[in-house]
Amino acid sequence: MRHCLPVLFSLAALNAQAQTVDSTRRSIDLDEVRVVAQKFQTKGPVPFQTETINQSQIAQRNPMNSADLLQQTGNVFVQKSQGGGGSPVLRGFEASRVLIVVDGVRMNNAIYRAGHLQNVLRIDPSMLERAEVLFGPSSLIYGSDALGGVMYFQSRNPELSGATNWLVKPSAYVRYGSATGERTAHVDVSLGNRRLGFLTSVTYGSFGDIVQGNRRRDAYHDFGKRFMYVERQNNEDVPVTNANPNKQVGSAYQQLDILQKVTFTPTEGVQHTLNVQYSTTGDVPRYDRLTEMASGRPRFAEWYYGPEKRLLTSYNLTLSRPTRLYDRAMLTAAFQHIEESRISRRLGAAARNEQLERVGVGSVNADLQKQAGRHLVQYGLELTHNNVHSTAQTVNVLTGAVGAFNTRYPDGGSTLQTLGLYVSDGVSLTKALTLNGGIRYGWSQLEAQFTDKTFFPFPFNQIRQRPAGFTGNLSLLYRPTDRTRVSLLGSTGFRAPNVDDLTKVFDSRAGVLVVPNPGIKPEYTYNGEISASQWLGNRLRLDATYYYTLFTNAIVVDAFSLNGQPSVLYGGQMSTVLAAQNKRQAVIQGWNLAAQLRLTNQLTLSSTLNGTQGRIKDSKNTPLDHIPPTFGRTALTYQSGRIQAEVWALYNGWKRIADYNPEGEDNAQYATPDGMPAWTTLNVRGSFKAGTYLTVQAALENILDENYRYFASGISAPGRNLTLTLRSSF
Template identity: 25%
Template sequence: MKIVILLILFFWIPPALRAQDSDSLRTELLKQVNITANRHTESSLSTIGSVGIIKNLSNSSQPGSTTPDVLMGTTGVFMQKTTQGGGSPFIRGLTGNQTLTLIDGIRLNNSTFRYGPNQYLNTVDPFSLDRIEIYRGGGSVAYGTDALGGTIQLFTPTLAYASKTQAYGKVLARYGTSDMEKSIRVQGGIQRERLALQAGISVKKFGDVVGGDTTGRQTPSGYTDIDFDLKGKLKISENWNVILAHQSVNQRHVPVFYRYQLDQYALNEFDPQKRSLSYARLEGSTTKNLWSKITFITSYQTSQEGRNSQKIGENSLRKESDGIKTWGSSLNFQSQLGKNWTASSGVEVYYDKINSKRIDINQAEGSEISKRGLYPDGSAYLNYALYTLHQYRLNRWKVDYGLRYNGFHIKLNDRDLGTIKISPKAFVGNIGLAYQPSSFSNIYLSLNTGFRAPNIDDMGTLGIVDFRYELPAYDLRPERSYNFEMGYKIRSGSWAMGLALFQNYLNDLITREKVPGEQINGVDVYIKSNTEKAQIRGAEFEAEYHLTEYWRIYTSATYSYGKSVSNQEPLRRIPPVNGRVGLSFHRNQLTLTPEMLWAGAQKRLSAGDKSDNRIPEGGTPAWSIFNIRALYDWKILSLQVQAHNLFNADYRTHGSGINGPGRSLWIGLTANF
């Protein structure tokens, strides 16, 4: 009842507050940003669902030189960091292979993405990105498996033509005190009437993270990172363009810090951590209503994860390597089926080929033994789908609905158990209803069904994962989710607000089950099975208000409550209530932003949380940190300064394996020419 009264009050806004927006008053929340959460372009205000946008990454004073750091503090996103070279976003209580990440519309998730926190988002160079969209609670119908918690879309810059030949360039350098970061980015491009090209290279050296208060230097946690990206756009006719792109990431000697601190390892690192993506995109428009816009993408992606580990006092050095090659193709066409009826439909196919190996080296004897890798070598994973999404508008009302059929063919070549084949299928849909009382407000209800098909990591893992020994499992079914949401958005004059309430029912969750009485080398043995049902409910709130022409205040908060229905205990790794509050000043060339990030204590722990040595006994303490960001533009130069954690607080985000940086200063200088 209180919520209904609140919404009614928002409908009857005093006329004085309904002033037209002016460019000088608009902010990221106030702006009507176009987004692509459901494979078609629409404004963030009219979207049926909760969407966050981070724009102009290459030109802003966003904190951090890693993509996970850029996302930290974003409404509805909670960042867990197992180590400095990682960063796993939680969206509505879920992370890892239960959230989906795409780059320029291409799946980053592959068939070896792990359950729980992982480091894969950190293999995307933020200096190569233009914007990020976060679709909370949806994405399975539009983009397929894994989007149980939501979808993160990463977009590289859109290239533009020019009537006269123009060349441009940029050099960016960043430094973090205590040698926590030394980075440089060199980028250049050319624009012509029918051709545009851009290329960039980023070289980064991250030192050990120096924590706050009594933590000190956390050794080892530093690593090196070299990234390259190239993108070209060619106009082949007035209505058709071809885009070719390549990006590669090469990270070396990335320590898994908590293994050294908590698990008695002399060596535990990712080396190398590589990823590359090449794609061709053909897009154009026609005069046909059934296919007014057509987009075809073909892509090739590779991922290599090397792992080196050695316990203190032991002679055996383990070297593991998992390589994944992914071929992908998709065809999407948008239709104008009626005056108020549009649709986006298509087909997509992804095919993974897995290479996995392990070598144990006895350094005392100089001998090597080749063993089965973490996954069955030579395994394959085929993912194919058909989908259609529709939007219908009638006056102030809007209806969104969609359907997806997804099939899989999974083949595992286990050297001990032989060849295993399964072919799971999923059929999901979504429906949403919105009412816009005015051009600047929107109230909506939605149901998004989602799924996550079992992948190679679920089925084929054999060996030590975290602090468990896992056995393969070959009879798994897709996980399912049913996300109900109601929300309200308003953008009016000098203020904006968004509120969402959600309830997510999760069935057939794939969980690790302990094998009673079994241990291997003193480590408990687990196997995965579809045994768990769970519920996650919560609320997300964000607001901002312009105090004057130059000053604005903003805030956001996210609350999640997870429960395992099967085990009658808290759901594992649920983030605590968290948020941020900030004040921003912008005038002429100067932007100044003091900001506080905070999280409450998380004392609701599952049995798995209690046995996780990264989580303190009794739960993770509450924390808050104060930062100040400043940006000053002067002709071709731009100076970015961030004073981080001014009060030198010791803090660790829930479930992380490393503490955040203490009092420190980051300085960046960009030259555009």
């Protein structure tokens, strides 16, 4: 049974867009996707591989967080290092090399790192109207960071009444999860009349220590078990035997999300939107680090992220009354304040190391669209300003004494400014043939100041960079009928070095010191892909995409020298000096196959499968890091009246240890000696509308209680997990 479910894929025939097709709709049309991620919501075919999740699907899939929402599509791979973690991977790119956008505002900031990130979890899926993924380089519209693609999250707007009377629409839900220890409560209220609307949303989630699956392969009967953890007793660190080794003690956390939106439509074609979002967590333990052992004992007594805070305030002006310059235009001005901290202490040590980062990000986006005969022209600009303030200290846990400690980024402060200008044109050559192309100019300026060099004897006091360059894309879309679509796409992407790349000082492990390197340059990708979609009859749709990407000037951490020396004395220990450098070229290629089969008007079978290969262009053909194994999803969905039900399987192939990058972010230390085993989970869920105002949802995930980990993850997935949800809307 362990791997029989993927066979359904071959039976189904094999989405980029499959989830956007309503299983009950009788008409056949490949144009139904509306791509918000292209700035303007436009009905029609697009030359990109996309994934769209609408509001009803979000409610039906009922995800614990936004990372799980993406993961459930079967087209996005997610790495996890802790219970409060989730790092999406798009086409072999992760973290700072993929872009997160919320309501038209980029979340990526100057300290996004290249390893693994959990920032997508700070987006509350309960507030979303839709989520979209745009696969492949997307720097034309979005500039830096969109090497692997864009994850676009559109929050809900207040619902207007269309009359002078006020429309009041409250809704709420509570959710329980057995294996995750989840207790989540949500409430929102929409209030609106013809011109003015208000939406308030609050979600609080408490998540316990995750209980992993108990059904293991015979060869790895102890894989993932948590035999020991640390407690503080009588001012001493005491290793404690875990009574339930499947309980991953040190994975619990809490999160609060608040949204307030105000919309005002003074006249037809003009809308003003004020958008305030706030997310904060409790302490988020770094579970993978807490499981590391030294001489048979835990290496760390404490390792956690302090409360992660994200405040977004934005103003959006949308104009849809045509003029000579545009048919539609959007202006978005935003400010974000982010706080992140890292706290760690070795077992038995008195000194707790604390590093705190505060980032302020201001941005302005202007995007305009104009239809001129056969041409659909889009153009715009983006301005951003990042200000990074980094502090650090040690705290003696016995006496409370505060001491000096090295900051993660320059203590004198860092700034990163960017400017982007773009123009694109889509021209209908014939009724069946469309040509799209565009170009973008990007410029950035980074400055960092080292004031106190007690910990860092660098031969420089300041870092300054001003990279600039052009990117673009060109595509040909052929659509002979509304049942067939074939597209060819060439695109480029770039990522300018940020503060984390250029200035981070980080002792990642004992005897190793990563130091700043002012000489690194932007990374580039050159991508070509072909995709096709076809309806066969009125019931079966097939989708396929193949892509080939050349990754150049890739920034990697490698051997370096400081003051001419390959090693330095740091923290009382001789440490090898490493630094970020442009030393890598790589090739990434892969494919996506998908199918949707309407068995009846109520019953739909869908399946998707993804494969990615990545190799460094060197004499050893070394594997590139961040490359997931083959993965996918197969689902049988039923919908009729008040009842919705789904049986689905998620599956991952083997990631053999020989395919791990030996020096990157693949985390071989958290895998088996042979790599990460293949796995399949069987799951079922259903919902019943019990009355006018009440819906009951239940799901049983990982029914067979499989023990598994996603590749590169340092925490095991939940075992058999029962979730119960009560939803009410008025």
